[in-house]
Amino acid sequence: MSKKNINVLSSEFLSFVFTLIVVILVATYLYFIKFDHNITGFFRIGSVLPISPYLHNTKLFIYQKEIGYDGQQFLNLALDPFLNHPETLNSLDHPVYRYRRILYPLISYLFSLGNKFLIPYIMIGINIISISLIVYIMGLHYKKNEFISPYNSLLTLCVPSIWIVLSLGTSDLLSSLFLVTSFYYYHRNNYKLTALMISLGCLTRETLLIAWFSLFISSLVENKHKQIRYLLYGIIPPTLWTFYITLLDLPGKTRIDDNFGIPFLGIFHKLVNILTNGVNVSNLFELYMFVVLLASFIIIPLSTIKNNKNNLLIQICNIFYGIVFMFSSFTVLGYYLDYSRVFMDIYFLMLFNLNSIEIYRRNFLISSIGLGSSLFLIFYS
Numbered sequence: 001m002s003k004k005n006i007n008v009l010s011s012e013f014l015s016f017v018f019t020l021i022v023v024i025l026v027a028t029y030l031y032f033i034k035f036d037h038n039i040t041g042f043f044r045i046g047s048v049l050p051i052s053p054y055l056h057n058t059k060l061f062i063y064q065k066e067i068g069y070d071g072q073q074f075l076n077l078a079l080d081p082f083l084n085h086p087e088t089l090n091s092l093d094h095p096v097y098r099y100r101r102i103l104y105p106l107i108s109y110l111f112s113l114g115n116k117f118l119i120p121y122i123m124i125g126i127n128i129i130s131i132s133l134i135v136y137i138m139g140l141h142y143k144k145n146e147f148i149s150p151y152n153s154l155l156t157l158c159v160p161s162i163w164i165v166l167s168l169g170t171s172d173l174l175s176s177l178f179l180v181t182s183f184y185y186y187h188r189n190n191y192k193l194t195a196l197m198i199s200l201g202c203l204t205r206e207t208l209l210i211a212w213f214s215l216f217i218s219s220l221v222e223n224k225h226k227q228i229r230y231l232l233y234g235i236i237p238p239t240l241w242t243f244y245i246t247l248l249d250l251p252g253k254t255r256i257d258d259n260f261g262i263p264f265l266g267i268f269h270k271l272v273n274i275l276t277n278g279v280n281v282s283n284l285f286e287l288y289m290f291v292v293l294l295a296s297f298i299i300i301p302l303s304t305i306k307n308n309k310n311n312l313l314i315q316i317c318n319i320f321y322g323i324v325f326m327f328s329s330f331t332v333l334g335y336y337l338d339y340s341r342v343f344m345d346i347y348f349l350m351l352f353n354l355n356s357i358e359i360y361r362r363n364f365l366i367s368s369i370g371l372g373s374s375l376f377l378i379f380y381s
Helices: 011-034 039-043 072-077 084-091 102-110 117-142 150-158 159-170 172-187 189-203 205-223 226-235 234-247 267-276 281-302 308-327 338-341 344-352 359-380
Strands: none
Touching: 011 039, 011 117, 011 150, 011 159, 039 072, 039 159, 072 084, 072 102, 072 117, 084 102, 084 281, 084 308, 102 117, 102 159, 102 189, 102 234, 117 150, 117 159, 117 172, 150 159, 150 344, 150 359, 159 172, 159 338, 159 359, 172 189, 172 308, 172 344, 189 205, 189 226, 189 234, 205 226, 205 234, 205 308, 226 234, 267 308, 281 308, 281 338, 281 344, 281 359, 308 344, 338 344, 344 359
């Protein structure tokens, strides 16, 4: 990530290695214990939707009477990213929606050299590396700050969303890696790499257009004219990809109407749902995860701004994500597995902003987030 040679004894590299070991151990536990030695367990394949034609002769870990999860869709695409087999489209719930998020399945296919057996392993490997690299980038970010130890990058492991995504095989970790890296390079005034990272992020998950707009507006305010030019170059590939998908005329819905609606209505339905589901362990955990996410949203604008230049981008991005959160429907907010993934980047914004948060607020929130991760790994993974 740097033009200089990597120092294997540096704090950020040691944190990277430690994270890699921890995440591999968690993935190994999931593989051998939770998923009974079956790699397809990571993708939460349901019994309702058709499976990929390339999985017909494969022993699958199937969740009976479930529709499946997004990981199943990414696996189907990774097995056939060029849609060569006619049955691949039938295995996708909304092809026009799924095909927008092409980068994660495509690079999984390319890294495996098209080997169908290796593809699911490569996909989980990408997520493992993504977590480790996010920690590494956070360490580089903290290293510039004399008030924050680079080892605080390990606080990334407290984020429950990273373990949720790891266990579900979705693209969110890769997209978050691109977001974190683009923000890091933005603060270092590396215009080309900022634009490249956010461009790749938009090809991984179209919701990173939020981050692109945040970078664009921040660049306008800070008079970074050269950065604006490169951001405009960077948005060209995602735009062309969207245009290409339109020409393909793929079936399905873009799901905008399903996922978004009247402001605060989804939040209201969520709170009503929690209050009416009674006092039980699952409902209390659902409430806890929702409150922790809300607290992360709120603490960013409430934090004491010590360096306006470094905080402007974070504040703008948090506002945009907050607007999306307000418009989110119960489809997005109904289940912690969903909103914890969709709004995972809020936790990274908070960690990026760590030096601007009062110590008592920081410690309380990190402890709360870490407890959520621990509970998920012990009882719900």
